[in-house]
Amino acid sequence: MNADNPQSHLSLALIPSCFDRICSILRSPILNQELGHPFALGDIPLVVFFGHKKTGSDSACGIRLLSSSGQMKLGSDSVYLPRTCMQAIDIENAIVLPWGLGSKSPRDLFAVCSEIANCPQDIVLDASALSYVDPLGMATMRAMFEDQLTRKRVSIQFLSKDLTSYLARMDFFKDIDIEGVDLSSLGKRNDRSGSLVEITKIHEHHQAEVAASRLARAITGRLTQSDPDAPVDEHTGRNEYDSYRGPLEYSLKELLENSLTHARREGRINAAVWITCQFYPKLNIVRMAIVDNGCGFLATLKEHPEVRELTDRHAIEAALKPRVSCNRGAMAKILGSENQGIGLTTTAKIAGAAGGGLVIISGNGMHDTKRQYSTELGDVRWNGVSIAFSCTRDLLPTISISDLLPKDDAGIEEGELDLDLDFR
Structure with missing residues (x-):
């Protein structure tokens, strides 16, 4: 974030130093606070707005973090935010991803794709329950994102570090702009062309x-x-x-x-x-x-x-x-x-x-x-x-x-299939 541009917006998940702390807050008794009730993150006064209170231990709906000074100091980091508010992560309208995306449950995968395609606004995905993505899920979601990113913003929230690392290794995020995903700590890649x-x-x-x-x-x-x-x-x-x-x-x-x-x-x-x-x-x-x-x-x-x-x-x-x-x-x-x-x-x-x-x-x-x-x-x-x-x-x-190979070779010139096709 450029300190000379305090009006720019920043997604919560792009602040690695505070993301885990914010997630713990979202799962804490603060969910029982009234709308707009102030609290402190360290020594920084903030206000959390909830679209509505959600039962259970999952994250709340519709979150905004406010700072009266317009600046958040978290550890050694200095992150400049708009004076009025940080851009909301609208969990209330987020599309919730299932446990898995892939060939084990293709109906779930394509139900999510249909929901994304029919969404009239920017796409926010809640990946807090997502634990598994296989090649079908990756390729299908990548094709979907490339289409949607031509006219909408796409954000993935609460994607686990393990899945983030795995998807990045498979080039899922390559050359596309997906918000909310921290790609700053990826490891070295090895040649795995045989697998x-x-x-x-x-x-x-x-x-x-x-x-x-x-x-x-x-x-x-x-x-x-x-x-x-x-x-x-x-x-x-x-x-x-x-x-x-x-x-x-x-x-x-x-x-x-x-x-x-x-x-x-x-x-x-x-x-x-x-x-x-x-x-x-x-x-x-x-x-x-x-x-x-x-x-x-x-x-x-x-x-x-x-x-x-x-x-x-x-x-x-x-x-x-x-x-x-x-x-x-x-x-x-x-x-x-x-x-x-x-x-x-x-x-x-x-x-x-x-x-x-x-x-x-x-x-x-x-x-x-x-x-x-x-x-x-x-x-x-x-x-x-x-x-x-x-x-x-x-x-x-x-x-x-x-x-x-098909036995009916009618219409194919003799010798046209000249490859000796045999595993044995």
Whole structure:
């Protein structure tokens, strides 16, 4: 805070030296004080205004800290505030985040996203109960924030230090302005490319190949340390790259290119794709997310004969069928990219064969391939497509990709699929 600019505003959570003390006050018997009752923080006279008194031990609603002098001295810090009041943290109108944001409870995640999208004012999020965020939660919330920040301010209050550090490590806050989060004490980063991919935005087709390679490396991890040019085995004619990462890269590149192509239909020329991935060693599980903010499956496939009913749920089911969303020939020239339309199908089969599955949300439809379950989310919507992938890493070597590829190759030139797609 610039001392020469005493009129500037400061969020509570941006004062690391006093944030913990303020939080303890919010959970103390001061909640029983009358509206506007003065108290002292150290030797500084302050006034707390509560929109209303809240029962229990949670933080109060609608807080303003006032100082008659316009200056707060906390320890060795000198923080200048407006003479009249510090900017309010309007907890009363905050959107309360659930315990977890991710594929464990996708309905909760997308209910929050719908609430954020429909909020007519600046966004204030209460993260006091939030304990868990996985790749689906990160990628989806990042896509949501990038959209909202073009016209609103976004503040996250009471985010724990552990989650702040974790989300920062995954580049969740990179290049966006989220208020209320203290990023001043982050540690050194280590290269963990064999176990995670930080949140990455894809907005050009040429980025898909590099992104697919990074995802495949994080998914396979220690299963392969070879590069594409490593010597091949004299018996199989393949190296480790060909056996493990190559097949995954192929299906993921197909999926990413198709996601970007179809997201930009129906006039959404600025749509993008966000990816992230992490291996959880204690669970031996890989989780990956691929999220776009485009038009969604139904808008893309509404004329396709495989869509039996014009609902988001049926559009997702159709998209999981081989070649439903392929771009070849004249259509590829129109859309700017060509793919076989097998990326989603093959990725779902890889996940299933390795003990996992996909959770797919588009519009108000949701489909879980592992549970073979489809449903509609009512008023909860995602204007685009969000895909959560999970698998057991150690099961990947048991999979033959060639056996998982669609058997109906009608319309594909012989030799067009020249990659020996086999994990074994």
